[in-house]
Amino acid sequence: MSSQQQQRQLHLGLFLFGTGYHPAGWRLPEGRTDGAYDPHFLKEIAQKLEQAKFDFFFLGDRLATSADMQYLFPSQMNRLEPFTLLSYLAAVTEKIGLIGTVNTTYAEPYNIARMTASLDHLSGGRASWNVVTGSDPRAAQNFSREKHWDNAKRYDYAEEFIEVISGLWDTWEDDALPRDKESGVFADGSKVHELNHSGEHFSVAGPLNVARPIQGQLPLITAGTSRRSQLLAAKYSDMVFTGTNDKEVAQAFYKEVKSKLREFGRTDSDLKVLPGLVPIVGRTDEEARAKYNELNSLVVTDYDLKPLSDKLGIDLTGIDLNAPLPDLSSSEAALHWAELARRANGREDITLRDLFYFFTVTVRGHLLVVGSAERIADLIEEWFVDEAADGFNVCPxxxxxxxxxxxxxxxxELQRRGIFRTEYEGSTFRDHLGLGRPENRFELQLKG
Ligand SMILES: Cc1cc2nc3c(=O)[nH]c(=O)nc-3n(C[C@H](O)[C@H](O)[C@H](O)COP(=O)(O)O)c2cc1C
Incomplete structure (x- = not known):
């Protein structure tokens, strides 16, 4: 490793799936089924993460649901509202970053600016928001809309949304509230600004009714892979969440999104790229593989091979699940997925059933690794050093x-290898990400 790489440090966060990322995680004898609703349990999780010096605790969100999600996405089917839960976690932790998902397509910027700034104050500067435009089109029917907007409109809206929020956070200068008993000046009106935003989608006067956040500007996270999503990341994000199990794909994404930063006057280190990682850890490889097999044996499924066939471009329907894999050489994707499934199982002679389980478990695209701590640390280090990732969004x-x-x-093991912190660098989430505190735009304007 070069000295530059030795200085670079991993960023690690928890992507919470209350019953685990594996669709059958809740069925293990030791698996919690109702953890996402138990404040004591959630508190313990957050405090453990903090002891391990994790960067953040992350909550995704969806604005629609149905009972049939239980087979693949039991954790996402119903759960607590992210910012309500994060406010509680803010009170029982001291250092860890708290990231909540905001779906801009169905929200108003003034409300979100207020909610996020409030969490930043309550947490002592640890709040952050993950901007999504909504992966579930059914949300439209819950928000009095006829249909979910197309990708272009959602991202146009999101971009203006971010501009408005960022402006609202600055409407109070840091010293706008002298609260001086002697003189009777509670607020200094010359340091309180109207935003007067008037754009295609929003008309917002301001000022915000919450003082400037402790971090000044909250770190912004985006998650997505479309071209528009990448542009949004390059222009505004401090961290981007992705999901792929292919190192070359991850490297190409990493390179491309970082190269786009320059178009916006930013540098490579301004944006951290974090793929999702699903680690099935054992004290030995055998123990981890046994757990993987146990989890798979608990999947509730009708063994519909159609989605897998579509993904691989080979018709597998009607083939005996216990038979060895058929000839997959006509599809690169199939060969790749079969290789990954072999690795997860730790043997060459896998069956169609093994491939089916691998697909079911990784359908959301995150990187599944099964093995001992050394094996998992090797993979993390490899992706980190080879610039496929700046860290990982860990999905237990x-x-x-x-x-x-x-x-x-x-x-x-990562700490022993010198690639993950043993102490927090500071107390805010910006500190964990190595970001300075931005100046207030209105103060900058006044300075000329
Ligand atoms: C790690 C990760 C987490 C995500 N979390 C959410 C989420 O909580 N809610 C949501 O609506 N979409 C979520 N998404 C989906 C994206 O925001 C996006 O809608 C999806 O990737 C497809 O959109 P694209 O057109 O931007 O690629 C997530 C994506 C990734 C990679």
Whole structure:
């Protein structure tokens, strides 16, 4: 490793799936089924992450649901509202970053500016927002809309939304509230600004009714892979969440999104790229593989091979699940997925059933790795050094055991290798990301 790479440090966060990322995580004898609703459990998780010096605790969100999501997405089917839960976690933690998802397509910027600034004050500067434009089109029917907007309109809206929020956070200068008993000046009106935003989608006067956030501007996260999503990341984000299990794809994304930063006057280190990682950890490779097989045996499924066939471009319907894999050489994708499934199972002679389970578990695209702490640390280090990732959004397969093993075994190994912090650099989330505190735009304007 070069000295520059030695200085670079991983960023690690928890992507919470209350019952685990694996669709059958909740069915393990030791798996929690109702963790996402239990404040004591959630508190314990957040505090453990903080002891391990994790960068953040992240909550995704969806604005629609149905009971049939239980087979693949039990954790996402119903859960607590992210900013309500994060406000509670703010009170029981001290250092860890708290990221909540905001779907801009169905929100008003003034409300979100207020909510996020409030969380930043309550947490002592640890709040952050993950901007999504909505992956579930059914949300439209819950928000009095006829249909979910197309990608272009959603991203146009999101971009203006971000501009408005960022402006509203600055409407109070840092010293706009002298609260001086002697003189009777509570607020200094010369340091309170109207935004007077008037754009295609929003007309917002301001000022915001919350003082400037402790971090000045909250770190902004985006998640997505479309061209518009990448542009949004390059222009505004401090961190981008992705999901791929292919290192070359991850490297290409990493390179492309970082190269776009320059178009916006930014540099490579301004944006961190974090793919999702699903670690199935064991004290040995055998133990981890046994857990992987146990989890798979608990999947509730009708073994519909159609989605897998569509993904691989080979018709697998009607083939005996217990038979060895058929000839897949006509599809590069199939060969790749079969290779990944072999690696997860730790053997060459996998069956169609093994491939089916691998697909079911990784359908959302995150990187699944099964093995000992050394094996998992090797993979993390490889992706980090080879610039496929600046860190990982860790999705434990079941809770809390899947997380505990990662924290007990993998984190110390990463620390031993000198690629993950043993102490927090500061107390705000911006500090963890190595970001300075931005100046207030209105003060800058006044300075000329
Ligand atoms: C790690 C990760 C987390 C995401 N979390 C959410 C989420 O919580 N809510 C949501 O609506 N979309 C979420 N998305 C989806 C994206 O925001 C985006 O809508 C999706 O990737 C497809 O959109 P695109 O057109 O931007 O690629 C997530 C994506 C990734 C990679």
């Amino acid at each position: 397969p079941y809770m809390p055991g899947g997380l505990d093993l990662f924290l007990e075994l993998v984190v110390p």
